[in-house]
Amino acid sequence: MRKDIHEGIEIYVINKIKPNYAALAQKYDCDYRTVKSAYEKAKLRKTNQYTQFRKKRSSKLDPYKDIVEEKLNQHCSAYSIFTFIQKKGFQGSYTLVKNYCRNYKQEKIKKATIRVEHQPGLSAQVDWKENMKLTTIDGEVIEFNIFLYVLPYSKKKYFTLTFDRKQDTLFECLYKAFQYTGGVPKEIWFDNMRTVVDHSRTQYSKVQFNERFYAFSKDANFVPVACRPFRPQTKGCVEALARTVDRLKVYNREFHDSDELNDLIDEFCIDLNNEISQSANQSPNMLWKLNEKKYLHNLSKDALTSYFGYFIRRKVTKEAMIIFRKCRYSVDPHYIGKELDVKLSDNEKQIYLYYNGELIRMHDLTTKNLNYNEEDYFKILKSDVMSHKTDEEIRKFTIESLKQYDLVEVENDD
CATH class of the missing domain: 1.10.10 (Arc Repressor Mutant, subunit A)
Known part of the structure; x- marks a missing residue:
């Protein structure tokens, strides 16, 4: 026509x-x-x-739609579903599967969701802003994640930079969020992240929480709530926060290293909590202080200690450092790119770094940004910027540089 x-x-x-x-x-x-x-x-x-x-035409996908929908509810990708049903006899194209998956998700999102009443101290919402990339002044691309935590009633926020999304990192971030917001709410809403949920809820089964995570929630005294797939409205506050942190892109090529980026993110969190909300005509900090903080229950000092006594895995950066609690600790550059196990001492004054079960380095636990072992620093210099120097020259430079680091840290503390 x-x-x-x-x-x-x-x-x-x-x-x-x-x-x-x-x-x-x-x-x-x-x-x-x-x-x-x-x-x-x-x-x-x-x-x-x-x-x-109009004559209704049958689709090659019709016999497989139930399987496709079940796998979508388990957060499988369209391509993985396509290859899966191919083995079951599907003769159609990937485009057919991809378009059906997209339409199915859009239809699910349009459906009405349960209404969440934001009462003081009732709930918090958690998510990750994943795989963000910003470039330093020197042109180095830093890829990172941001852990997001928000109290929907007051809109009090806590977010922080992380370099992975592992369960130990999640526990550490939650613990810091509880401290930052002055207590623990009655329930916390999560999406179906693999560190929280073993099997997400479908029309055939209930959600199954990860056993260790569920134990953590019990000890922290909150009820975990897993949002249904394709229902972003149920975590609207943290979804809005995820969009807001895109404002960090303005700092692209405006910082020197990940330490400075981390400081920018912390400062941004403070700024957002002090911004006046148009809907409430108050800042999140003020509304939290006046109406919400008193409804959050206190966290026992020793309630979560056992979770931070486990080995925590950290990847060695190309600077031959691991990052723990926002501070950096050196190792032999031989381990660059490898994953190490980090364990706290019983008195939490030292950290031990293991590779394949072998202890390779011990550091005092500090609040200093940079913590170098003298031998590590020597090898780092020798492998790169001072490779043309003699060992004696490098050793002398190492001793002087580490003295300067100590002086800088002392001045910062003062």
Whole structure:
């Protein structure tokens, strides 16, 4: 059907005017029967009768739609579903599966969701802003994540930079969020992240929380709530926060290293908590202080100690450092790119670094940004910027540099 004829005839249908077929045929340079047919089809569409005259075509995907929907509810990708049903006899194209998955997700999102009443101290919402990338002044690309935590009633926020999304990192971030917001709410809402949920809820089964995470929630005294797939509205506050942190992009090429980036993120969190909300005409900090903080229950000092006595895994950066509690600790550059186990001493005054079960380094636990072992620092310099120097020259430079680091840290503490 020609688009110009279709659009022209719609006017007559809308205004309920019977057209002059001959005149319109002359206007559009076509047979009058073409105009008449267009008019009759437009009338049928107007009264929702046209669809019954169209022959419904079967799809190669029809026998597999139940499988596709079940796998989508388990957060499987369209391509993985495509390869899965191919082995079960599906003969169609990947595009057919991809389009069906996209339409299914959009339809799910449009459906009404349960209404969440934001009462003081009732709940918090958690998510990650994943795989963000910003570039330093020197052109180094830093890829990172941001842990997001928000109290929906007051909109009090806590977020922080992380370099992974492992369960130990989640526990550490939650613990710091409890400290930052002055207590623990009755329930915390999560999406179906693998560090929280072993099996997400579907129409056939209930959600199954990870055993260690569930024990953590019991000890912290909150009820975990897993949001249903494709229902972002149920965590609207933290979803909005995830969009807000995109404002960090303004700092692209405006910082020197990850330490400075971390400081920018902490400062941004403080700024957001002091911004006046148009809806409440108060800042999140003020609303939290006046109406919400008193409803959060206190966390026992020793309630979560056991979770931080486990080995925590950290990847060695290309600077031959691991990051723990926002501070950096050196190792031999031989371990760059490898994952190490980090364990706290019983008195939490030292950290021990293990590779394949072997202790490779011990550091005092400090609040200093940079913590170098002298031998590590020597090898780092020798492997890169001072490779052309003699060992004696490098050793002398190492001793002087570490003295300067100590002086800088002392000045910062003062």
